[in-house]
Amino acid sequence: MFMGKKMATRSVLELPDDPRFMDMAYEEQGAVSEEERNLSSLKPEDRETAVKFWQAVKSDFRFDEYLRGCLNCGVCTSGCPAAKFYDFGPREMIQYMMRDEADKIWEFVNKKVWACVQCYTCSMRCPFNNEIAGLIMVLREYSVQFALESAKEILAPYRRVLYTVMTMGNQVTPDMIQPEAFPDWGPQAVEESKNMDVYRKSIPVDLMQRTDIGWHPSLQTAVEMMTIMFESGVMDSIKKVDPDLYDMIEDIYQDRKSQLEEIKEKWEKHELNENELPDSWLDL
């Protein structure tokens, strides 16, 4: 036997009762604790962050409520529109979470988690009532909190969207979405959109049936909105992934705030001519 020499140099080991010693890979890696073994697939520089990240997600107040258990039925993945096109499945994530696999969560959060379209079909159909899409949201939130490179990369093209949402409150309004831009809607959509204004106004619920004020919030609304964004920590998250954008919004915020304060001061001194007041901050 050509292996004979090598075999002979190896002494017979006495194996303890620990089942991990029965592992096929024992000869290569010896006895490794579960936590350590879960990290061995990661680059050494990523390991600490991966564990910290997973600890942060697990200690989130929503985590225990959202993750209940798993029957491994696969309904989430089979109903998932993203799973159709990407190597992504909600069940995979739930299983990693149930098994505390920090390394797999790390891999998942650095790539696959961004495939989800947040349609919440998985949450609606889960027979165990897991809030699966909510868990994905938690992972995304923490990846921004941790300013992961993958999050920066994925959010870079959305800079303009974030800017509009933060400063004007919304990204698009219904009147901006016209059927001409979406030929796949078909000819019927073009026909129906002719009287869309009338249809909207006939909705019997008071929804402020106006679509033309989307990018024209009043000065006070804009300042209040941005104050909420700053106070609630949303802007802190943005600062971590995109400091330039943060500076830009910060400038706009300070500008408008001082404008508003000026107006308020004038009003208190009874020097304000109400006819000169702007409808929208754009008019200033």
Add this chain to the structure above:
Amino acid sequence: MAGERVMVIGSGPAGLSATKELTNMGFNVILVERESYLGGTPKKLKYSLLFPELRPATEVIDPLVKSVQESKNVKFYMESIVEGAKEEGNGFVVNIKDKTGKVTSEKVNAIIAASGFEHFDSRRKYEYGYGIVPNIYQISDIERMLSENKLVTTKGTPPKRVAILLCVGSRDATVGNTYCSRVCCAVSVKQAMEIKERIPDAVVHIYYMDIRTYGLMEDKLYWKSQLEYRVGYIRGRISEFMRGPNDTVIIKGEDTMNLNRALVVPYDMVILANGMEVGLGSKQVAKALGLQFEEHGFIRPSDPDRLPVQSTRKGIFLAGALTGPKTISDSITEGYAAAMKAYEYVTKGIWDESSFGKAVEVVKH
């Protein structure tokens, strides 16, 4: 001892076996049945073969029906329901309403409620398209098709590709049924074998999360279906059905044994293994008799371990699937047990008190 009367509500396997035992012990039985025939759900839905022995359901139910029908000590109230039970003397006065609305009062010494279950209505799982997409059936429909020898698709031909989906309306928090219905695995495997017996070249796939052919059924059903009939088992729950060309049904699922592998497969016929629910009939009986419900909606026995056939109200006994999902043989056994308990109660006044759920124990580790 003559003149003791016990009312049995429901004439399924449990009600019939209780009636039979009580008449054998010399009691008079008043049998109240909602339908116009005896035999309960197995008769109503025309069950084909019974698991695990694969014998016709009629072989089991018909002798029971016959012995009850031939008994001189049974008074039948067909197409009737109970409306209320008032304590009087050492028994109850029960109002029975027939289908014309006429109310009759009967004085009885004890009551056995055996009003059974209802199959889950798969239309409540709207994503499965039952009742909308053709060629989707429930196991409760397939039983009739098998026993009447009419297992065909809408095209009139026998199906060549059949999918059976387990756990429809069971183990599912989205419809509020978080329990396992116990029998649907065995029924589905049995139906798969019956289909293969009739159409040997058919492909039959069972989509499962866990196969619960418990006890002695493991090799009689689960193993046998693979050894002798080559039934395929695919692990994963189907999430939705779509209508395919030529009245086929396209399923969408995940093969959970292979991570993230989506399944989009056409079948000629899809069978939903719908579970068991307490049903409106038993709910009405429980309300009329003043019984309690347990957390899954079934009727609460006074002690689920020690006194499974005794209800929470003195003098009323329970038998069969109204206390939880049960097989036919379990229901027949419970009919015997309830009959014996009712006999003891009527002749000797024996009524076991239950301490279930009352003691507050502090566990120290």
